[in-house]
């Protein structure tokens with residue numbers, strides 16, 4: 451595959467990733483807000499941890515910060531498509547290549563890697579020299595609404611999305627497995643799958659995604675590592 455083709459795929463993947471991630475953000479955060487903050491608001495009033503109200507102003511900037519993070523995820527998605535289509539990663543497309551045991555094991559391993567990555571990057575961003583620059587935006591939501599799922603600074607959004615490139619560069623992983631185990635690559639790997647399916651350049655790269663035979667198209671399934679997982683990080687911060 452020529453450089454211009456790989457760049458084209460990467461550029462197309464940016465809005466693709468944004469639509470995919472933005473869709474799940476709205477699908478999960480929207481109903482959560484309607485149910486918890488509108489329908490059950492009176493019933494949950496006495497069960498709230500914080501008495502601070504979620505003002506429209508707060509939810510507005512949580513939403514806008516989240517949209518900005520979605521754009522960052524799009525950029526990282528485009529980068530991933532480029533490197534996968536170039537055959538520079540460990541991603542593979544035929545499950546038979548490493549077998550079903552590794553397929554399921556890789557999901558568990560990646561979950562552990564992601565959890566470790568999140569813990570240490572979070573601790574690092576609490577360092578006084580980094581907190582103001584990278585992590586302050588995240589902690590503006592002292593009483594986060596569901597719209598705060600991706601409420602990060604730009605630099606933190608890159609860090610959060612960085613787990614996906616880290617995994618595909620270091621671990622043989624199938625696109626379907628990666629979709630269930632780490633965030634930031636769901637749409638990207640699907641796009642890359644399509645991109646590498648006709649990649650003569652990639653097919654010559656040893657150990658690359660394209661060194662396998664024609665890859666299947668990744669089905670568009672529910673993204674369990676979407677806003678929910680980020681919400682967990684939001685509420686689990688120190």
Ligand SMILES: [Zn+2]
Pocket residue numbers: 572576585588589687688
């Ligand atoms: Zn924190």
